[in-house]
Amino acid sequence: MSEAEIKPHAGAVKFTMLLSGLVFVLMMALGLIMRAAQGEFIELDPALFYQILTAHGAGMVGVAGLSGAAIMWYFVGRYVQLSAAMYWAFLGLFLLGVVLILSAIFLGEFGGAWTFLFPLPAIAGGAWEPWAAATFILGYVSIGVGFLLYYLAIGYPVIKRYGGLARALGWHVVFAGADPADGPPPTIIAAAAVTVFNTLGTVVGAAVLVASLVHLLVPGFAVDALLAKNAIYFFGHVFINASIYMAVIAVYEIVPEYTGRPWKSSRPFIIAWSAILLFVMAVYPHHLQQDVVMPGWILVMGQVVSYLNGVPLLAVTAFSLGVYLHGSKARWDLGLSLLVLGVGGWSIGAIPAIIDGMLVVNKVMHNTQWVPGHFHIYLLLGEVAMSFGFMAWLVRKGQASEAGMSTLDKATFGTYLVGAAGFTMVFLISGALSVPRRWAVHLPGWILQDRIGTLFAALVVLSTLALVLKYAVGLGRGQRS
Amino acid sequence: MTRTLFAVLSAVLFSGCVVFRGELEADPVTHMLLQLPALALAGVLLLLATDLRFVKLPAYFANAITLVAVFAVFFWMLPRYIDASLINPFVEFAKFLTLPTLVGASLALAWRQAHPFLRGFLKANAISMLGVLGFLYIHAPLRICNSYLVSDQQRLGYGFLIAAIAVSLAWTFPLFFPSPSETGASQSKTNKVTV
Ligand code: HEM
Ligand SMILES: [Cu+2]
Numbered sequence: 001m002s003e004a005e006i007k008p009h010a011g012a013v014k015f016t017m018l019l020s021g022l023v024f025v026l027m028m029a030l031g032l033i034m035r036a037a038q039g040e041f042i043e044l045d046p047a048l049f050y051q052i053l054t055a056h057g058a059g060m061v062g063v064a065g066l067s068g069a070a071i072m073w074y075f076v077g078r079y080v081q082l083s084a085a086m087y088w089a090f091l092g093l094f095l096l097g098v099v100l101i102l103s104a105i106f107l108g109e110f111g112g113a114w115t116f117l118f119p120l121p122a123i124a125g126g127a128w129e130p131w132a133a134a135t136f137i138l139g140y141v142s143i144g145v146g147f148l149l150y151y152l153a154i155g156y157p158v159i160k161r162y163g164g165l166a167r168a169l170g171w172h173v174v175f176a177g178a179d180p181a182d183g184p185p186p187t188i189i190a191a192a193a194v195t196v197f198n199t200l201g202t203v204v205g206a207a208v209l210v211a212s213l214v215h216l217l218v219p220g221f222a223v224d225a226l227l228a229k230n231a232i233y234f235f236g237h238v239f240i241n242a243s244i245y246m247a248v249i250a251v252y253e254i255v256p257e258y259t260g261r262p263w264k265s266s267r268p269f270i271i272a273w274s275a276i277l278l279f280v281m282a283v284y285p286h287h288l289q290q291d292v293v294m295p296g297w298i299l300v301m302g303q304v305v306s307y308l309n310g311v312p313l314l315a316v317t318a319f320s321l322g323v324y325l326h327g328s329k330a331r332w333d334l335g336l337s338l339l340v341l342g343v344g345g346w347s348i349g350a351i352p353a354i355i356d357g358m359l360v361v362n363k364v365m366h367n368t369q370w371v372p373g374h375f376h377i378y379l380l381l382g383e384v385a386m387s388f389g390f391m392a393w394l395v396r397k398g399q400a401s402e403a404g405m406s407t408l409d410k411a412t413f414g415t416y417l418v419g420a421a422g423f424t425m426v427f428l429i430s431g432a433l434s435v436p437r438r439w440a441v442h443l444p445g446w447i448l449q450d451r452i453g454t455l456f457a458a459l460v461v462l463s464t465l466a467l468v469l470k471y472a473v474g475l476g477r478g479q480r481s
Numbered sequence: 482m483t484r485t486l487f488a489v490l491s492a493v494l495f496s497g498c499v500v501f502r503g504e505l506e507a508d509p510v511t512h513m514l515l516q517l518p519a520l521a522l523a524g525v526l527l528l529l530a531t532d533l534r535f536v537k538l539p540a541y542f543a544n545a546i547t548l549v550a551v552f553a554v555f556f557w558m559l560p561r562y563i564d565a566s567l568i569n570p571f572v573e574f575a576k577f578l579t580l581p582t583l584v585g586a587s588l589a590l591a592w593r594q595a596h597p598f599l600r601g602f603l604k605a606n607a608i609s610m611l612g613v614l615g616f617l618y619i620h621a622p623l624r625i626c627n628s629y630l631v632s633d634q635q636r637l638g639y640g641f642l643i644a645a646i647a648v649s650l651a652w653t654f655p656l657f658f659p660s661p662s663e664t665g666a667s668q669s670k671t672n673k674v675t676v
Contacts, residue, residue, distance in 0.1 A: 156598065159656055164655075203605070206609055211613075220618060221617070221621065
């Protein structure tokens with residue numbers, strides 16, 4: 001088939017992004033409710049708080065994965081012919097999973113957090129029935145199968161077209177001395193790496209999900225708690241990071257439209273992505289630093305790889321972005337601003353994450369709000385910013401290079417930036433002051449920070465709502481013209 | 482020439498499974514992980530010895546036959562039928578009949594022509610099934626088969642686990658470094674049978 005026939009599935013992706021935008025706002029509203037409850041602006045039954053915490057965690061991680069997957073689908077679709085049927089199957093299984101998860105939480109009162117850490121789902125102390133936990137887990141399984149189909153649908157044509165995953169990752173350039181010009185485009189390199197590690201993550205996740213499910217139904221089947229924890233955090237870390245690594249493809253593909261300089265698959269770029277492939281899987285033990293029964297070397301590896309993990313990201317994506325933008329005549333509009341913010345927030349968020357990945361620090365900070373502090377930075381100011389940047393670009397008027405930023409755009413962007421920066425900073429400060437995370441009820445001494453955090457969070461919700469509305473209006477306009 | 486070889490190998494494998502029935506079935510590990518795959522392999526070789534190997538199936542038919550094989554595998558993964566095959570000659574006969582035909586020959590006939598997504602999905606599924614079976618047999622709080630001991634059962638569990646790891650390595654490596662024939666065929670719609 002000729003190159004010209006290959007076109008992204010714009011309709012399906014636009015629809016998915018609309019869905020994602022709406023879910024982002026809805027889940028943010030749940031976050032706002034939790035923060036307001038901690039600050040005693042409102043009263044919330046603690047049991048309900050934990051259900052909302054579960055819905056917010058699972059919902060946000062899921063929709064980050066969904067929006068990242070839609071972005072990657074769109075741009076991989078520029079290079080290979082993808083199967084639309086597989087995409088709809090993926091989306092269908094994803095939505096089925098959402099229905100199951102929401103039923104488990106709000107009908108079954110499941111409140112065991114998105115990490116479903118063994119044996120909490122089974123030992124609920126009467127807070128929920130085993131069927132609720134089982135329904136929650138089945139929802140995850142459905143989403144997992146959906147993602148498996150998704151990566152199959154991406155991996156197969158990429159392998160065919162580029163001659164195997166090794167070549168799609170650009171290894172022939174780095175190891176066999178081929179000319180970088182013969183290497184695959186950045187999108188394909190990133191897609192191949194994510195396909196490998198997130199498929200592995202999903203498989204490991206599926207294994208522990210099935211084991212937990214069996215344990216729920218037949219409690220005699222014990223699960224090794226430490227093994228389960230390892231598996232869950234391997235899956236959890238890989239999955240949420242995959243969402244960002246998929247979304248960053250939007251930066252590689254869209255920024256060149258503004259700068260006029262194509263994003264190149266240089267040798268450092270290829271090496272960085274192969275390093276990411278390894279690090280993202282080797283770094284998960286930083287979640288287990290409180291588990292003193294873990295072999296020491298694994299915990300040390302978690303710390304060391306945490307340091308290394310930041311290098312490919314900072315050195316290659318953030319630095320290159322700076323170089324590409326510097327001195328170019330890019331006209332800034334909402335899309336470009338959000339994409340650049342996304343890379344910036346992702347890089348900055350990595351710093352407190354690396355700090356927390358150090359054993360001596362983790363001893364003190366592990367269960368404090370320092371943790372939601374750092375991951376809200378690289379999710380809110382990273383993945384979410386990139387997703388909305390992609391959405392703004394999808395509905396831009398005219399050529400990317402001609403666009404500009406209206407006053408409304410500027411106000412929206414500024415509010416989002418200030419709100420998200422303030423909201424996450426308050427989490428970090430509270431964490432540094434040892435305020436625990438995942439507590440429904442806070443001590444009087446913490447309430448002031450909670451209230452300031454709530455106000456910033458309200459700014460985020462408002463500006464995100466504006467971003468979704470602008471996107472929806474843009475879609476409507478595009479339909480008519 | 483190769484055909485005769487396939488036919489002979491098939492006959493040898495099949496009769497080996499019959500003759501050494503007692504020995505193979507005495508231990509669940511050799512029963513499940515040696516005899517059953519060997520019977521299926523005998524079916525594969527038998528089909529390759531005939532002209533059926535060149536038959537071009539309609540796409541839906543290839544998918545359907547592949548699924549028949551998968552369900553036959555599922556059936557023989559159920560402990561109660563494995564147990565039954567040891568005491569009920571009728572079930573034992575069914576096992577010797579269906580594994581070569583429904584599993585082995587079906588796969589040899591249809592696998593290559595089945596949709597690539599179906600094949601990928603089934604491979605992923607097979608790996609996780611092996612993993613889950615490993616988990617179940619290692620952790621089962623009770624004796625599942627009347628004919629085998631709990632310790633046998635646990636050894637079988639580790640056997641499944643090792644099989645899962647081996648199979649995933651064997652299937653993943655070619656994704657990184659496929660043979661040129663596999664990717665070169667990408668443009669032509671018809672996948673040639675190359676066994
Ligand atoms: C307006 C925006 C948001 C607000 C107000 C908000 C609020 C919160 C609050 C209050 C918590 C619980 C903190 C604690 O443990 O004390 C939380 C946890 C969490 N949030 Fe957010 N959040 C927002 C956006 C996001 C986004 C965009 C994501 C991901 C894409 C996200 C993912 C999570 C996760 C994974 C947790 C951990 C849940 C757990 O501990 O089980 N949040 N959020
Ligand atoms: Cu992590």
